[in-house]
Amino acid sequence: MTPKILLLVNFSEEYGRGLLNGIAKYSRLFGPLNFCRIPLINGSKKDLKNVIAWAKAWGADGIIAQIETERSFEKLLQLEIPIIAQDTKERFLEIPNITGLYKETGQMAATYFVEKGFTNFAFYGFDNMVWSRERCEGFSNKVKEYGFDVYVYQHQKEEMPPMWSYKESSLSDWLKALPKPIAIMTCDDNQGQHVTEACKAVGINVPEQVSVLGVDNDLSICNLSDPPLSSISLNTEKAGFETAQLLSKMIANKDFKFTDIYVEPLHIITRRSTDFLAVDDKEVSKALHFIYYNFKELISVDDVVNATALSRRVLEKRFQSVLKRSILDEINTLRIKQVKQLLIETDLSVTEISYFCGYTDIKNLSRYFRRHEGVSPLEYRKLKQTKLISL
Structure with a gap:
């Protein structure tokens, strides 16, 4: 028999839509699950009474809910079906929470x-x-x-x-x-x-x-x-997937020991x-702005120096004094951040990403990336894909 899941979550915002995408993905892979979406309730007696009446009439097997009042959850608990809560004012102790890091x-x-x-x-x-x-x-x-x-x-x-x-x-x-x-x-x-x-x-x-x-x-x-x-x-999609996974286990086994679901920050x-770099040193600020707007191009340290009125030696000293890193480190830090984003969000090959982010040689990218992240670009992509949705 297909489990019936009542969704009382605000899906009009990105957070809720991400959860819904993850829930739907779990249902496609391991379901199906039967869903009913009801607009987010505000905890009023009338709304809550209608939700509970519908849950009983429909025969809901579980609920994923975002409700801010303790009274609402106490009423929903009387249905004696598994509930997972999206935390708002506080985390709930009696039931698992969709919470966050x-x-x-x-x-x-x-x-x-x-x-x-x-x-x-x-x-x-x-x-x-x-x-x-x-x-x-x-x-x-x-x-x-x-x-x-x-x-x-x-x-x-x-x-x-x-x-x-x-x-x-x-x-x-x-x-x-x-x-x-x-x-x-x-x-x-x-x-x-x-x-x-x-x-x-x-x-x-x-x-x-x-x-x-x-x-x-x-x-x-x-x-x-x-x-x-x-x-x-x-990473709300991963959290939505894990929420549907957990609720399915709770429906199958009422004594299942649950843990909270944690939404992770990605990038x-x-x-x-x-889009501003707060530096008092005007020449370092000029250099930083040049790097920020051109790091995807094939720029060198000399190009950065030429954007200022200083010699390379003096600019390098000021960089170390103000930012505690070198000009080349700053270029590569921005490039690696862009590489990480493209590895996560696109299917571009490492070679394509290398070219797009201003590296002439994929070996240079791999060397700098491993220095920053401790793994190769491909290893990083696999790790992040595993974290995005863990089956």
């Missing part, structure tokens, strides 16, 4: 900004959502490891938020008071767009004065932002909102 996501953002030369940092998010709080914690702790402080603005996430206003607000007041230039991590892409719009409303330039990074890589939000929003891509998609 939130602190690691914050750490990734911190390292990204530090490598761009920033010395001022801020976080904008919610203090009543576990995924926001822990991203803030990971970001703040990592920034402090590098020897810097973090300005934090956290507020309450509301179930029915007011219409966003682009005029003067407490957010714009906070942004105006921050030291510049500053790197801001936001808890998700929605809040990232709020920051870019608030900056625009009060005349703060993004990314020259404020560099903004979101989470989820929701294209419908990132590309609507002005300027387009950089974001951390999450950072850089768009205009973080």
Whole structure:
């Protein structure tokens, strides 16, 4: 008999769509599973009563749900069928959670900004959502490891938020008071767009004065932002696959010992909102901008030097003083990041990727890649493919 799965998840955003893709993939490979999608419920007595009545009438065997109130889950538990929760305010103890490596996501953002030369940092998010709080914690702790402080603005996430206003607000007041230039991590892409719009409303330039990074890589939000929003891509598809896999086991065996499902951060998609390198040394800044816009070409260290008014020896010294790495290291770091992204997101051969990323010889790429990642490009692709969907 085909298991019947009730889906109470918001699939209008990238996070939920990624989960749905993974759930569907599991069903195709190991199902089929029979799904019923119901719009996300807000926990009202009427909505909850209707959901429970439908679950009983339909004969649901399991539920994957995103509901923010403890009362709602207590009611759903009375159905006595397996439930997996997408965590929101807190993680649930009685049932497995679709949660995330939130602190690691914050750490990734911190390292990204530090490598761009920033010395001022801020976080904008919610203090009543576990995924926001822990991203803030990971970001703040990592920034402090590098020897810097973090300005934090956290507020309450509301179930029915007011219409966003682009005029003067407490957010714009906070942004105006921050030291510049500053790197801001936001808890998700929605809040990232709020920051870019608030900056625009009060005349703060993004990314020259404020560099903004979101989470989820929701294209419908990132590309609507002005300027387009950089974001951390999450491996939600793998989490969706593992969620369907776990729920199937729980349906087959009610005594199955469950563990939480963790959504992993994959990599950072850089768009205009973080396309800035915060360096006080003007000549080093010129060099960095030249590298950033030309690293995919067949540029050399001499080309970088020629973009400045300094000699190679002096520029190399300043690079080491400001960034703690050489000019060639900076070129290769950007190239390797691009290589990693192409290995994960495309089917291009290593030779094609090598050419696209500015390497004249695949052996040079392999040597630098192994130095950075500890494995060859092909080994890296296989490892990442295994992590994306583990069968």
